[in-house]
Amino acid sequence: MDVLTLSRIQFGATIAFHYLYPPLSIGLGLILVIMEGLWLKTGNDLYHQMARFWTRVFALTFAIGVATGIVMEFEFGTNWASYSRFVGDVFGSALAAEGIFAFFLESGFLAVLLFGWEKVGRKLHFFSTCMVALGAHFSAVWIVVANSWMQTPAGYHIVGEGLKARAEVTDFWQVVFNPSSVERLLHTVCGAWCAGAFLVVSVSAWYLLKQRHVAFARASLKVGLLVALGASLLQGFTGHVSAQGVAKNQPAKLAAFEGLYQTTSNAPLVIAGWVDEKNERTVGLTMPYLLSFLAHNDFHAPVTGLDAFKPADRPPVTASFIFFHGMVGIGFALIGVALLGVWCLYRGNLNQSRWLLWLLVFSVLGPQLANQLGWFAAEVGRQPWLVYGVMRTPEGLSAVVKANVVLTSLILFTVIYFLLFSVFVFLLNDKIQHGPDDADLTPAGKLAWPEHKTH
């Protein structure tokens, strides 16, 4: 394999593995804030127990997220040096801002969140939890801004020629608020909330199935399901807004998502099907007019097809189609699962339906898969560009790095990440089997309630 393919595999594999964890940190971060907030508001120590248990799970996902995240930052320079030189002026600022505003906030207050339970008062601890969650959300802001700039570059100009050419900032706020950054950020964060919420839902449902820690599981399930419902509904909405942005800003990508070869008015939406690349058509179950409506709010509007682009400028169609449809399908399924769960919770018969509890147990895989597919769709759909319309992917490679060296590091990472993943699963299972700590039902140290409030 050539150095381009190997570098793309390595970046794709390391980012996909990394991206299992940050959404969990972001989603669990929000849920920790809710749980600890409920504890402070209601004084019910069950919420304290919940916050403590989920903090331990959070710590696990956070640790692996940091360790695999450093790799990502280094890989821009190691494998994509020409890209780094070209975009450093624009992209680097976002990365530096991420370090200063997000990572320090997150990792600093994490110390208090994890180890400060009995060292600081309740309010300061809650403040730290909020700061950790805020830091996790900030980190999403800056990295999505940087990636969105690669999708829809704005606020820059090209200086220099040939090998010395590079993008320089002309307007920082246009870089930050480039045409796709806000909608993509919202979509990414909702996906992260889903990941955290469905993890809580899954573990709680499992406890209910096994009749363990029932009070804890019921209360956790309630918080988890409500966040899951809110997040998955918002996810559908932000997804729609995001897709309209793609239709406007990256028509080739939208055409590939939908397998639309000919520019069509009254374009139909493909619900499920496959792409026949040889004959340049897409076969399957379609809904007439719907794509035109979804993309442009008009049943008759023309939607740009792949025929508007030279073959060299088209993204891989089958892959984009599958990733996009997979993501959307799972997204709708998650809304269904969350609605069903909340409905049964409201009716009070959730405990009786074991099949639903089992469904909830497995629902944790949904957001993870959809998040991965969504990013695959976003990145594959951008091809053959590294920076859309500005720089092609092969142009971004490091000039001095050879294929055998990349192969070596790829093998190294594959081994380490397999090890890491098995250890993660082992420890997560360990924490789940161990369950919440009953000692947490009576907060100690500085967290203890004043005497008159204890019951």
Next chain:
Amino acid sequence: MHPDLNSIWFVLVGVLFTGYAMLDGFDLGIGALHLFTRTDQERRVMLNAIGPVWDGNEVWLVTGGGALFAAFPNVYATAFSGFYLALMLLLASLIFRAVAIEFRSKRPELWWRRMWDVSFAGGSILSSLLIGTALGNLAWGVPIDAQGEFAGTFLGLLTPYPLLVGITTLALFMMHGAIYGVMKTEDKLHDQLRVWAMRCIIFFVICAVTLSMSTLLYVPHMAVRVREHPWLFTVALANMLAIANIPREFHHGRDGRAFVSSCAAIITLMALFALNLYPNMIYSLPNPENSLTIYNAASSPKTLGIMLIIACIGIPVVVAYTVSIYWIFRGKVKMDRMSY
């Protein structure tokens, strides 16, 4: 120095990497000393001494890397693609180390704990050596072609002088870690660490003297600025005084001040390195005209200006809460249910 934006960013990137060396330095040092401890209890105390803070300390490296990318993209691109294998090894050892801290205490079995003990110590030692060797190569000079690309090989980076800097860095971090350990522990382990700290100081001083002599003999360009401005020799003097102060503080039982001295030693060393490197970022050998400097490798003045605003808002806040968090976790290690 003229206070232009490029120089300011040279200093800021230097501050971030110095912060990393000062903070993660003691984490790495604790790791390098880890296998010298005998009992499980002692090892847990060592881990929990850095428990709440190691994560935040590593962020200095991430932010330093980000700042280098943003302010000097050519340096970032050339160094990272040129030092490819070395960086991959550094990443692997940092991952093993981080994961070891997190996972060691999760199971009681002996083989499990041994495995992570070795990962933690091995990862810490290898990271220190690699970081030092990279710095050594920057001091010695690396082959850079006319396009600003690295023109050497991986094995070409492992020459005696850079390796000496690597060993010196390991010695420095071990000394720093031992002193941090003295500050955070009690009783038997405390006394033991004090003995180790003294030995590490001797180890470091031997390395530092050897390194200074070889720098003067073989790497004269790294002494030019001090030679031209003799008053800068006070920085080297301050370094030696800071080191000499450590046993004195120990003698008076002021472990905290000993640690501050050790921090001062790191700051002065980094300052000496930066003073002599400036205005180069990557010195090119054998063609100095190809060197990457703070001018030919930098981002546009506009970006440097924007980032300076970001830094001015962000860094004071970061320093404020970093100090508060160290304050909350001050004092000796106390184990509880949440400990590693």
